[in-house]
Amino acid sequence: MYDAIIIGAGISGASLAFELAKYKLHIAVIEKGSDVCAGTSRGNSATVHSGHDAAYGTNKAIYNVLGNAMFDTLCSDLKVPFFRNGTIIFAINDADMEEVRRLKHNADLNRVPGVEVLDREGLLKIENYFGPEVIGGLYAPTGGMVCPYSLVIALCEQAYRNHVDFFLNSKVERIQKTKSGFFVTTPKKNFETKFVFNCAGTHADEINNLVSSNKITITPRKGEHIILDKKLSPYVRTTISQTPLNLPGGGHTKGMGIMPSVDKTIILGCGAHDVTDKDDTATTSIGLEEITSYFEKNWRHLPISEKIPKFPRNMIINAFGGLRPHATTDDFIIGESEDVKGFFNMAGIESPGLTAAPAIAQKIVQEAADKYHIEKNDFFVSIRDYEKPFREMDEDERRQAVMNNKEYGEIVCRCELVTKADIIAAIHAPLGASTVNAVKMRTRAGMGRCQGGFCSPVVAKILAEELGIDLTEVTQSGEGSNIFFPKTESLSQRNSE
Numbered sequence: 110m111y112d113a114i115i116i117g118a119g120i121s122g123a124s125l126a127f128e129l130a131k132y133k134l135h136i137a138v139i140e141k142g143s144d145v146c147a148g149t150s151r152g153n154s155a156t157v158h159s160g161h162d163a164a165y166g167t168n169k170a171i172y173n174v175l176g177n178a179m180f181d182t183l184c185s186d187l188k189v190p191f192f193r194n195g196t197i198i199f200a201i202n203d204a205d206m207e208e209v210r211r212l213k214h215n216a217d218l219n220r221v222p223g224v225e226v227l228d229r230e231g232l233l234k235i236e237n238y239f240g241p242e243v244i245g246g247l248y249a250p251t252g253g254m255v256c257p258y259s260l261v262i263a264l265c266e267q268a269y270r271n272h273v274d275f276f277l278n279s280k281v282e283r284i285q286k287t288k289s290g291f292f293v294t295t296p297k298k299n300f301e302t303k304f305v306f307n308c309a310g311t312h313a314d315e316i317n318n319l320v321s322s323n324k325i326t327i328t329p330r331k332g333e334h335i336i337l338d339k340k341l342s343p344y345v346r347t348t349i350s351q352t353p354l355n356l357p358g359g360g361h362t363k364g365m366g367i368m369p370s371v372d373k374t375i376i377l378g379c380g381a382h383d384v385t386d387k388d389d390t391a392t393t394s395i396g397l398e399e400i401t402s403y404f405e406k407n408w409r410h411l412p413i414s415e416k417i418p419k420f421p422r423n424m425i426i427n428a429f430g431g432l433r434p435h436a437t438t439d440d441f442i443i444g445e446s447e448d449v450k451g452f453f454n455m456a457g458i459e460s461p462g463l464t465a466a467p468a469i470a471q472k473i474v475q476e477a478a479d480k481y482h483i484e485k486n487d488f489f490v491s492i493r494d495y496e497k498p499f500r501e502m503d504e505d506e507r508r509q510a511v512m513n514n515k516e517y518g519e520i521v522c523r524c525e526l527v528t529k530a531d532i533i534a535a536i537h538a539p540l541g542a543s544t545v546n547a548v549k550m551r552t553r554a555g556m557g558r559c560q561g562g563f564c565s566p567v568v569a570k571i572l573a574e575e576l577g578i579d580l581t582e583v584t585q586s587g588e589g590s591n592i593f594f595p596k597t598e599s600l601s602q603r604n605s606e
């Protein structure tokens with residue numbers, strides 16, 4: 110019997126697993142994907158929001174600000190790339206400036222540190238250039254950027270090292286309340302547990318509604334992004350967007366932004382459109398057109414336009430989509446269910462959920478520990494062991510690494526400088542990679558300019574060798590996504606028999 114079952118291994122489930130592991134509890138995470146971070150936490154703008162725009166008094170505002178403040182220590186302990194590059198929201202007319210002042214007022218109510226309304230001269234002290242129409246803007250210095258999937262993987266790995274069990278490829282289909290807790294059913298295995306933590310993203314309403322009569326509804330709200338080549342990274346420093354007035358997304362987005370990723374690519378996006386399929390993260394021609402036409406029109410306002418005057422379509426290397434789990438209450442639904450003792454929700458975690466999740470998890474776990482008198486685990490280890498990958502080593506470290514292990518001398522992904530040794534390490538790490546996409550999220554193999562054109566088949570071959578499986582069993586991202594198929598006999602072979 111488990112003490113706690115967490116459903117879903119996105120940023121919500123991962124943060125909860127990490128926090129719950131600080132207590133003397135037998136914990137399991139159940140995830141329907143073939144890897145952790147299979148949902149929204151993989152495909153977002155990667156921004157650690159300052160908290161200036163979440164409406165005052167909401168859970169979104171409270172936990173955004175608390176979560177933001179946790180990122181320095183959390184990312185340093187877990188060895189996850191994170192920096193505070195600040196956020197600018199620029200204005201080109203009086204209506205925009207009015208919105209900037211409203212956001213500043215909201216930021217003050219939310220107690221966001223350091224937010225300023227700047228005129229054009231003020232903005233030019235932060236970035237050397239803005240287009241001539243830009244008249245001022247809002248500056249939030251605590252805004253930052255993180256690698257979202259590295260953070261989820263690191264939280265899960267550390268929870269695993271602290272004895273949390275993980276069950277992947279396991280979809281929770283039924284939950285029954287029992288005398289001592291809950292009976293949780295998946296196709297492969299059933300679980301008994303005292304507590305359930307619902308972190309199922311866009312499916313969190315279905316999980317809640319299995320046990321609680323306080324029904325909730327989650328609508329998937331799609332946002333799409335474009336990724337630009339690393340060559341542009343010297344020209345993008347601060348996260349910049351225009352005030353969200355009159356932008357695509359009907360007021361549901363923070364605006365079209367340009368963000369420097371921690372891996373030096375540039376992220377552009379995103380709009381917001383309600384859809385019906387809770388798992389359809391595919392990009393659409395309409396969504397991508399929305400982004401490119403916005404940036405084609407407004408590129409001239411951005412600092413990068415001083416050196417790259419026109420939106421560089423030829424620098425687009427990829428695009429991705431994600432689904433915000435939007436609750437009809439328009440706020441995070443967090444804490445113990447009013448009618449089902451021992452059942453906790455972390456639901457409706459749409460933006461700024463990536464930023465807020467570590468703080469929400471802390472709050473939920475603290476409340477549970479106080480109410481149910483759960484003892485602290487004195488053996489919890491918060492600092493993650495981390496082996497530097499080849500691409501992060503300096504020349505001397507690289508020479509030494511190749512001397513110690515010749516597989517560091519085999520470059521598999523040329524764009525991102527990923528070696529065979531890095532890939533083998535990712536496969537054999539705690540909660541190691543077992544698909545091509547899982548290797549990609551852990552090493553960046555396939556995330557560069559050629560998008561895996563050269564390295565994907567080699568990654569598949571290494572996976573087959575290391576996992577002791579046939580190449581035809583290697584998948585891109587779990588069941589049904591096999592890459593190679595058994596050789597079929599040709600027509601001439603068949604006819605000759």
Ligand SMILES: Cc1cc2nc3c(=O)[nH]c(=O)nc-3n(C[C@H](O)[C@H](O)[C@H](O)COP(=O)(O)OP(=O)(O)OC[C@H]3O[C@@H](n4cnc5c(N)ncnc54)[C@H](O)[C@@H]3O)c2cc1C
Pocket residue numbers: 116117118119120121122139140141142145146147148149150151152153154155156157158279280281282308309310311312313330331332333379430431432433455458459460461462463464465
């Ligand atoms: C376009 C876009 C941009 C965003 N930008 C930002 C941003 O810049 N900053 C920010 O702070 N936030 C941002 N967000 C919000 C942020 O990404 C989300 O708040 C966060 O990722 C939600 O995490 P989660 O763990 O709740 O959900 P998810 O990451 O979706 O995790 C839920 C998990 O539950 C699993 N699951 C579902 N049903 C079951 C079941 N029945 N059994 C077992 N497992 C199940 C899923 O497979 C999934 O892995 C953005 C979101 C989007 C879509």
